[in-house]
Amino acid sequence: MKEKDSGILKIYNAMHDYFGPSRWWPADTPLEICVGAILTQNTSWKNVERCILNLKKNKVLSLNALLEIRVGDLQKLIRPSGFYVQKAKRLKKFCSFVYGNFRSLKNMSLLDTDTLRKNLLTVEGIGPETADSILLYVFERPVFVVDAYTRRLFSRHGFFDEKTEYGTIKSFFETNLPGISGLYKDYHAQIVETGKLFCRKAALCDKCFLNNEKYFKNNSKVI
DNA sequence: GACCAGGCACATC
DNA sequence: GATGTGCATGGT
Numbered sequence: 440m441k442e443k444d445s446g447i448l449k450i451y452n453a454m455h456d457y458f459g460p461s462r463w464w465p466a467d468t469p470l471e472i473c474v475g476a477i478l479t480q481n482t483s484w485k486n487v488e489r490c491i492l493n494l495k496k497n498k499v500l501s502l503n504a505l506l507e508i509r510v511g512d513l514q515k516l517i518r519p520s521g522f523y524v525q526k527a528k529r530l531k532k533f534c535s536f537v538y539g540n541f542r543s544l545k546n547m548s549l550l551d552t553d554t555l556r557k558n559l560l561t562v563e564g565i566g567p568e569t570a571d572s573i574l575l576y577v578f579e580r581p582v583f584v585v586d587a588y589t590r591r592l593f594s595r596h597g598f599f600d601e602k603t604e605y606g607t608i609k610s611f612f613e614t615n616l617p618g619i620s621g622l623y624k625d626y627h628a629q630i631v632e633t634g635k636l637f638c639r640k641a642a643l644c645d646k647c648f649l650n651n652e653k654y655f656k657n658n659s660k661v662i
Numbered sequence: 663g664a665c666c667a668g669g670c671a672c673a674t675c
Numbered sequence: 676g677a678t679g680t681g682c683a684t685g686g687t
């Protein structure tokens with residue numbers, strides 16, 4: 440793996456110039472971020488927004504309320520996000536994990552990053568990306584979130600093979616970027632915005648503003 | 663009607 | 676370890 444100045448900071452700047460600051464993650468509370476992170480698994484954010492609204496209207500966007508609501512009722516509220524049977528279960532598992540072990544997200548935040556990550560990954564329904572989203576956007580840890588767009592965008596521009604494993608891509612970004620959580624938050628958001636507009640089809644990809652040799656002049660495989 | 667979306671768990675080879 | 680499959684709604 441190439442050590443420094445792989446060009447990814449330049450690419451970040453280009454995306455930031457193009458879209459402006461992202462103000463991610465859109466949410467009123469830390470728990471809302473956790474809920475959103477689970478609901479958005481393989482699902483468009485638009486659909487997740489309806490669910491969040493349903494949960495707010497029914498005043499169940501708290502640890503206690505989510506623990507107390509009947510699973511069938513929860514399923515109805517989160518139905519628009521798809522996979523609602525398993526996601527209802529995942530939300531409940533997550534809440535009972537947090538409440539059972541720490542009582543609150545605030546108490547949980549006292550743990551160091553590695554321990555936090557290991558804890559999150561023991562929860563059924565929390566995989567690497569969801570765990571890292573929570574670490575970054577809830578606990579403000581400088582952890583890089585790798586999603587499908589990250590994989591697609593950077594593999595198409597020659598940084599690594601599309602099927603490079605999650606952890607390898609994650610540490611590629613983390614070793615090539617300064618460890619600033621604010622930067623990681625915005626970087627991930629910028630990737631998603633870029634991906635939505637330019638990565639969905641090959642034809643769109645050709646129109647991507649990043650198709651400029653000044654960003655990718657020596658992009659033979661970096662990893 | 664096919665394809666995709668801010669994944670994950672589990673089965674099978 | 677790698678690959679395949681089910682989960683499910685709503686937009687393009």
